[in-house]
Amino acid sequence: MQENKPFLVVGLGNPGPQYINMRHNVGFMAIDNFVGADAQWKTEKNALTTRLDIGGSKVIFVKPQTFMNNSGIAVGALMAFYKIPLENLVVIHDDMDIALGKIKEKVGGSSAGHNGIKSIDNAVGPNYRRIRIGIGHPRDFDNPMSPSDWVLAKFDSEQLAVINNVIDMIKLF
Secondary structure: OOOOOOEEEEEOOOOOHHHOOEHHHHHHHHHHHHHOOOOOOEEEOOEEEEEEEEOOEEEEEEEEOOOHHHHHHHHHHHHHHHOOOHHHEEEEEEEOOOOOOOEEEEEOOOOOOOHHHHHHHHHHOOOOEEEEEEOOOHHHHOOOOOHHHHHOOEOOHHHHHHHHHHHHOOOOO
């Protein structure tokens, strides 16, 4: 972690009101929670960005507008533009192999089939911090939905409450 450089905190999701409260958009939900409702968003490099100072560190919060599968386009461009080292990149995303409401963190590793992570790995490399928010798998809920349909479905009200609670517990620094 290079303290003298800004941090890029990216939440993964799909842009547009039709994707609000979908499982694949927990990254966007986390970013919105961190910055608050009064955040001033700017469009740059295929993303919405806003800035905050947290504990003396400059933090650029990002919601890519390239759709999930092309998240690396925005992340790569922002990292290059702001000269952000890979160790100052934090990506928050959904993970259906983790139980609903659980959080796991790691640095590096494989994409585990997550297309947004694959895109970022291809753009900047894999060795960045990942905060994975569990959305559960359809089989955990005896749901016949395919995994691709599952991630693009909305949380029910109970699941949404669990997700909002777990997002409140995320510590960035």
